[in-house]
Amino acid sequence: MSRLTIQLIMRRAPRGQPIDARMLADLGISSAEASRLTGQGWLQRLGRGAYLLTGDHLTSDGIVSFLGRRTPWTSHRR
Numbered sequence: 476m477s478r479l480t481i482q483l484i485m486r487r488a489p490r491g492q493p494i495d496a497r498m499l500a501d502l503g504i505s506s507a508e509a510s511r512l513t514g515q516g517w518l519q520r521l522g523r524g525a526y527l528l529t530g531d532h533l534t535s536d537g538i539v540s541f542l543g544r545r546t547p548w549t550s551h552r553r
Contacts, residue, residue: 480504481517488528492537495545496524 483502488494499509509526512518518526527533
């Protein structure tokens with residue numbers, strides 16, 4: 476794990492909200508690398524495929540944003 480990878484996460488990861496596996500993949504970080512980052516103390520695992528930067532704190536807005544990215548939206552017409 477390079478220092479550049481850690482710096483990339485610190486710059487691009489949203490504060491106050493969980494980081495999902497898709498977002499990490501978009502940053503070029505595999506699930507194996509995410510596991511290593513968790514072991515090294517850079518990420519805290521919240522659950523399957525959900526992480527938080529160590530030292531960060533979840534916010535209500537951050538949780539809603541995270542869930543919005545993971546929820547398929549459909550339009551309903553009446």
